Amino acid sequence: MRRSHPELGFRPDGKSQVTVLYENGVPKAIDTVVISAQHDPDLTQSEVRERVLEFVVKPVLERFAPFVDINVKHYYVNPTGIFVIGGPQADTGVTGRKIIVDTYGGYCRHGGGAFSGKDPTKVDRSATYMARYLAKNIVAAGLCDRVEIQISYAIGVAQPVSLLLETFGTHRVDPEKIIQRIRDRFDLSPRGIIQFLDLQKPQYLPTAKNGHFGNPSFRWEQRDSVPLFAELL
Template sequence: MHGYATRETREFLPRPYVIAQHLVRKLDQLRVNDPAFFWMKPHAKVTVVSSKHKITQVTILLDHASDIPANEVLRLCLERVIEPIMGDISGLEVRVNPYGAFRGGEFVTGSGSTGRKTAQDTYGGLIPHGVSAICGKSPCLPDRSGVYMARFVAKDLVRSGVADNVLVNVGYTGGREEPTFLQAQSGDGKNLSGLLGVYDFRPSAIIERLDLRRPIYQRTASYGHFGDEQFPWERRETLQMTGVEGTTAMVDSVAGPVTSHPHSTSSPARKAAGVRWGTPASCHPL
């Protein structure tokens, strides 16, 4: 499982992915609220291409009624979606349904046990991601809780000023709750793994800390799992972390573990590191 955060945007996500999120949200808002978009169906795909920190291409695939002309679809998308978000689009290659009307984007062709692509749910394929889908998985499985915790920790470290971007990698194996692999690295190659000791990556502790047993997952069905501060793995509650390789960091906490585990908040190692926690959040059944 992988978690990533960057100072590139206020969402702590890669800029092309954030732009794609904004474009999809705008399309959905217009479909629901604007009569001019009566022809649009509830399925769209957006691809944003970046080269050398510059957005070079935007592609939009829309499922829509058959009686709307293609040039009208392009005009409305440019005027009401792309230009308001992108601003000056000179030099930007824009494609809207480049192969003709986008058809069959509903359950007939999109159903399956995996659900939406993991790349779309996480970082848009710009950052490594696991092979297991997140949507539909129980938070009791590290496939889901581990991904959320890795993102939570990466975002904490970037917010703290440790690095401008951080990638956290965590691996698990059957029959063992502790991760078998745990690593953090900055974009310039600095090893930040020594800062991970104050975090508890056991799935049971992650569920407790992020309060993952609540029915909060309907919102993850669209626009991805990251960037929305309503999700507990995206929120910030500040506590002071000191004494780790001479680093002082402001770490976000939603809830603290309640057991005296070697990686729990009540362990002597964490107390020595100066970590302070709030009251653990209550845990509700799914």
């Protein structure tokens, strides 16, 4: 939005939070949207709110209209007032911080490791990317509707010491068969993950502004192993 509409006066810093109502683990409605957006000093609070809603919030919500109720009850745009000074000048750095925002909010359990500032030999980063890749492909293959993957490592041991898979009762295939397929077909050592996801390739700059997940250009966002998992159905 900043690139396509620079005349709107928004700056790089910002944060968003969305409250989603679930029924039996299925998203049903969006209740609250909170947006903090850094902006040029000549914009008023009402101008910021109007532009954020028109150019950001409403277009994004419309994409989800086929799946959930998007009649949002509460919108909060820069609820603390003007937001002119941002970035490191206004707050601390990113290394080791915001680890929940960097992943799945409060939706999934977190091992505690950060991503930013670490090279891919650190499993805090590389194994998390791999777990996401596997989870996306497992769900896309129809083996389950929801999955959480835990990969545990020990210092000096190349392969994981533990691989756990939680489907929250949504699986259509025995989870043990899914785990065995992962062990048989994927090298989950740090070296294996780096090679499979091409993690030595310089590609991390976009993670500093748009996060680590959801960017289709990242290897760990691809779903090219769907046929491999679909064989289990």
